[in-house]
Amino acid sequence: MNPNFVGCVEGALGIRDWLESQGHEYIVTDDKEGPDSELEKHIPDLHVLISTPFHPAYVTAERIKKAKNLQLLLTAGIGSDHIDLNAAAAAGLTVAEVTGSNVVSVAEDELMRILILVRNFLPGYHQANNGEWNVAAIAHRAYDLEGKTIGTVGAGRIGKLLLQRLKPFNCNLLYHDRLKMDPELEKQIGAKFEEDLDAMLPKCDVIVINTPLTDKTRGLFDKDRIAKCKKGVLIVNNARGAIMDTQAIADACTSGHVAGYGGDVWYPQPAPKDHPWRYMPNHAMTPHISGTTIDAQLRYAAGTKDMLERYFKGEEFPPQHYIVKEGKLASQYQ
Numbered sequence: 001m002n003p004n005f006v007g008c009v010e011g012a013l014g015i016r017d018w019l020e021s022q023g024h025e026y027i028v029t030d031d032k033e034g035p036d037s038e039l040e041k042h043i044p045d046l047h048v049l050i051s052t053p054f055h056p057a058y059v060t061a062e063r064i065k066k067a068k069n070l071q072l073l074l075t076a077g078i079g080s081d082h083i084d085l086n087a088a089a090a091a092g093l094t095v096a097e098v099t100g101s102n103v104v105s106v107a108e109d110e111l112m113r114i115l116i117l118v119r120n121f122l123p124g125y126h127q128a129n130n131g132e133w134n135v136a137a138i139a140h141r142a143y144d145l146e147g148k149t150i151g152t153v154g155a156g157r158i159g160k161l162l163l164q165r166l167k168p169f170n171c172n173l174l175y176h177d178r179l180k181m182d183p184e185l186e187k188q189i190g191a192k193f194e195e196d197l198d199a200m201l202p203k204c205d206v207i208v209i210n211t212p213l214t215d216k217t218r219g220l221f222d223k224d225r226i227a228k229c230k231k232g233v234l235i236v237n238n239a240r241g242a243i244m245d246t247q248a249i250a251d252a253c254t255s256g257h258v259a260g261y262g263g264d265v266w267y268p269q270p271a272p273k274d275h276p277w278r279y280m281p282n283h284a285m286t287p288h289i290s291g292t293t294i295d296a297q298l299r300y301a302a303g304t305k306d307m308l309e310r311y312f313k314g315e316e317f318p319p320q321h322y323i324v325k326e327g328k329l330a331s332q333y334q
Contacts, residue, residue: 012026015305040063044067047069047072049067049074050076050304051082053075053078054288054289057082060084064087070091072094073095074308075095075098076300078097078098078102081212083095095325096317096322097321101296101299101303102293106238110210111162113236117259117260120138120139120260141259147170149172150204151175151207152176152209152210153207153210155177162208174193174200174204175193198225201225201228201230204230207233208235210238212333213240213243214334217243219244221243233259234261237262241266241268249280250276253282253283254281261283264290
């Protein structure tokens with residue numbers, strides 16, 4: 001069954017000509033927030049809705065209820081927490097994403113942010129821009145990465161890639177996850193499994209967040225859990241902003257308990273101008289860009305097109321792409 005409408009709410013993904021040549025109507029808009037938005041106007045007509053996690057369209061239960069023709073929700077990228085997955089499952093919708101499309105991009109970005117924080121790079125950058133020269137002001141809190149203990153909360157595709165990239169730096173590598181790695185891979189990477197998250201945190205000089213946002217991980221790092229981290233810890237979070245208690249992170253950076261916080265994910269997105277992470281000390285924050293390299297864009301655009309082709313033909317997607325199928329959520333969202 002060929003839908004009449006395919007809605008895309010973030011970038012044309014290079015598929016407009018292909019879709020329109022087959023008689024589909026392709027709507028691309030970044031006006032997607034509020035009852036008078038362009039997206040809201042088209043919700044009742046859509047058969048397919050495509051979004052990205054970088055500036056997402058929040059697909060609420062209310063919007064799903066209005067979307068009488070909707071059958072498929074696609075995420076052009078990784079992470080579908082902008083969708084009310086339980087409501088989607090209850091409505092019989094399929095939710096899928098381009099699994100693996102930007103894992104290399106995000107892992108590389110995490111490594112970059114770790115180095116930026118450990119080496120205290122940003123004050124030096126600001127000095128160069130401001131015509132200043134004060135080496136001591138930078139060096140007093142700059143360290144080597146070698147010998148430091150790095151812990152990742154979550155060791156899925158991105159977490160594993162990060163650990164592999166950290167191995168040449170001769171760090172002590174720890175990981176906490178629902179599942180233990182294959183023993184051979186664990187040995188190859190040289191990482192140690194930590195079953196108890198709260199026991200791992202005080203051991204870490206750097207903590208990296210690599211877990212999806214679910215009901216269980218929302219607000220996972222609140223004031224109490226941050227207090228369990230080593231004083232002076234550095235935190236990198238390219239997973240989801242809502243895994244953190246926003247104000248608790250800002251307060252910990254201000255007090256110095258967290259010596260630096262870097263990442264590209266916020267809650268909400270786009271981040272408002274008064275978001276406290278914009279103004280807290282020792283941050284290495286950017287907009288949500290870690291998974292938006294040209295290489296990643298090509299991969300998730302190609303993956304989106306492939307899934308649309310399969311959908312139009314009535315074919316199954318590769319199993320790893322499904323987030324909601326036949327009323328059931330993928331294991332990482334349960």
